[in-house]
Amino acid sequence: MRDHVSAIFDRALARGAAEGRWPAPNTGFTVEPPRDPRHGDFAVNAAMVLARAAGKPPRELAQAIVEAVRAVDGAGDIASIDIAGPGFINLRLARDVWLRALAEVEGQGEAFGRTEVGKGKRIIVEYVSANPTGPMHVGHGRNAVTGDGVARLLAWSGHAVTREYYVNDFGAQVQTLARSVHLRYQQLAGREVTLPAKAYPGEYVVDIARELGAEFGDRWLDAQERDWLAVFRDRAVEHVLALIREDLAAIDIHFDVWSSEKALYESGTVAEFLRSLEQRGLVYVGKLPPPKSKKGAPRVVAAATEKVAIDKPPAGDDEGALREAEDELGSESSDLTLFASSRFGDEVDRPVKKADGTPTYFCADIAYHWQKRQRADALVDVLGADHGGDVPRLKAALQALGYDPRDLHVVLIQMVNLTRGGETVKMSKRAGTVVSLKEVVEEVGRDATRFMFFTRRADAQLDFDLELAKRQTLDNPVFYVQYGHARIASILRKSSEAGIAEPRFDLDSVRALELPEEQDLLRRIVAVPDVLAGAALAYEPHRVAFYLQETISAFHSYYTGGKKSGERVIGPDPRKTAGRLYLVKALKQVLANGLAVLGVSAPDRMESRDLP
């Protein structure tokens, strides 16, 4: 609908520009529904945008534009058009234009809301990509659900979407996992072992060890690490990935491609990538400036100010212990291979090879993005907020290789604070008290788990309340929306039982929709393609959830208001009844489609658990 109006203005503005009445619109103008519906169906700011270049006051220019619009094709759809405020052009479309748009819902059904704004652009959405070292926790869940929502939105808006998971199956972390498994393996064989602090604690580690024990017996008990490490690593990764797949499947998340970091090395992609950088003269051997944090000056400064204990002492901390060991080996900065990322907007140049000559994680990561970009027109990364610092270097790498850095869009996911009745659920990785995604899904269900993650923008911290997610009351947004859908289903059942014909689009009956609430619902329904396209282009699935909540709220209000005033959906007037039944049926379809974009079910009945 918005496009329709835009097109009319495009034609009018082009004609006026051709006649020299005003300059060609180089900056875009907007067509949007005004906040206050009394201002009309749409407000266009073209006159204000063009005023400066035209050298005319906005209102005067608006007058000229209005005249041009009146003369253009399609102007017949405009019922009224006038100028308001500083130079807005407000317009109302003819009622029948809106009413006919309602027919689209019936025509397109489950596809209503799909658009082609993506123009078939190939886009890879990479999300989750959690290290395969343990089961998924709630934070991973948020990433997974958000990424899945983004992918679904992009598909709905006409992109060719590939969902991709990058598996870090190569570096130190999976080696640590392999060693943890080996320790358990020894333990199961009756050996006395002490588990170091940095070993992975979970029960699944024992399971993997048991599997290996069953298969290999004592074969790796006294073997050299270099002999068993790869075996244990690969087996552990395989096992953990199976767990991860299971957890993801439980919330209906599936990937098209599982990309292995190890495979990037084995296939020669990383080497090829490095050569490509070298050919462009973008790598050199040099030293890195010493890190600016932790040890050294800042700590002294911190101690000197009033606020002490800014730096957590590394003692007793896994990471700290690990680092201390490394620091002993070589805190002296030595020569390494650096990528000149600072030439492309990064703060400093980043190492692509360690002092021992092996590629860094970063090297594989940008090689991966380079490779992805070759397979697609655009990339989306869904990353935890703690990886925000990686973004400049990823973009730098793409730019260095001749790609537009804007082709990579990063969605940063903020932390999830798990609560129960308002109280934060304390979690500690080391103590093994992390609440897994699986536990959450088992407790509150798939729909609630998913929907809750859409109740905030991705980059805002989220409190996930387990009690709230389970509650069957209006303060639970999942329930509220699903209940609305079920309520409409109930009305349709009622009408069917009363022998009323299945509602079909019919211009005459929908003309009977004259209540302001009906106009409002109608507009919300017709706006769905705009809402979904807008959310997709902004990579913001939460907008869909907000749309659904607002729309169903409008319906509940309409419903209850009608009950009070006697203007019910099913009433004595057959024409009105037919129009209203069609309206709510269309609304039901819209809700179902919106929920489908979020991967949440749209039930026709709510099961009454603890209610009469």
Place this chain on the structure above:
RNA sequence: GCGCCCUUAGCUCAGUUGGAUAGAGCGUCGGACUACGAAUCCGAAGGCCAGAGGUUCAAAUCCUCUAGGGCGCGCCA
């Protein structure tokens, strides 16, 4: 110390890429069921959009500074 993100009603948060009088939910107070699901709805109170400048027809939105909160800052992934 440097960089990025955040600060909107008592609380939790939206705000359509810069639009007209800043909106929801929760909470508080007061109301609404003899017919479609009261599992709902209506109304009221509640705001210096952290603060100060700037950009322009127009700023919660963009820029600069200040104050508070979060995150990041080895050859770890």
